[in-house]
Amino acid sequence: MKKLLLIAATLMLMLGTVQSQDKFDYKLVKEIVDNERPYFNDILKLYLADDKLLRTDDVALVYYGHSYLPEYKGGNDVNEKTLKTYVAENNFAKMYETSKKILSYNPVNLNALFYAWLASQKLAKPEAETNSYVHKYLSILEMITTMGDGKSSRSPFRVINPDDQDHVMYGMLDIENVNSRNLDTRTLCNIISVTPSNKFPARTMYFDVSRYLSHTSKKK
Numbered sequence: 001m002k003k004l005l006l007i008a009a010t011l012m013l014m015l016g017t018v019q020s021q022d023k024f025d026y027k028l029v030k031e032i033v034d035n036e037r038p039y040f041n042d043i044l045k046l047y048l049a050d051d052k053l054l055r056t057d058d059v060a061l062v063y064y065g066h067s068y069l070p071e072y073k074g075g076n077d078v079n080e081k082t083l084k085t086y087v088a089e090n091n092f093a094k095m096y097e098t099s100k101k102i103l104s105y106n107p108v109n110l111n112a113l114f115y116a117w118l119a120s121q122k123l124a125k126p127e128a129e130t131n132s133y134v135h136k137y138l139s140i141l142e143m144i145t146t147m148g149d150g151k152s153s154r155s156p157f158r159v160i161n162p163d164d165q166d167h168v169m170y171g172m173l174d175i176e177n178v179n180s181r182n183l184d185t186r187t188l189c190n191i192i193s194v195t196p197s198n199k200f201p202a203r204t205m206y207f208d209v210s211r212y213l214s215h216t217s218k219k220k
Helices: 002-016 026-035 037-048 056-066 078-089 092-105 110-122 127-147 164-171 210-219
Strands: 178-184 189-194 204-208
Touching (some): 026 056, 037 056, 078 092, 164 204
């Protein structure tokens, strides 16, 4: 118990109060996933159960920690590509089925959570199920926009899937227009020029995509 409390306290200090790129430590997240798997699994269970006591740092551990699991595909999931086809066709039954399949092994996938939410509404699924998708989706977006302010490469929004950038911009920050996107190879941040919104008054937004780039480079 003492060891688990120490892990939690360390994670809270690292994630809960820091919004600086040079202090955010992915290595510690990996260490917890690799060496403290029972602790990680316990937090994952709370996330899956929509536990109201789940903290921002807990959601961060589940989201970023997932990128160190074998199931993480770094934006190269065949089922995600299939899902986008069904979205384009407005095939809600297949959209729902495919989203559920993705969530069975990747419960932090924002595409799957969003379209499971949308399709479950269209298909009149139980309200509790729809609310669960909404809760998880918003908890991840809130965590990402709490851990950084997105205004510089020192305090970027950090995502493990490039598609998650759009969910943050459109689903959380009410961005309407994206003017350009460029990758800074030094900081491994996508620098996105946007039309400011009430929730994001700056014209430039930074997304750290280092976990995605690290994963895909190892696959080559």
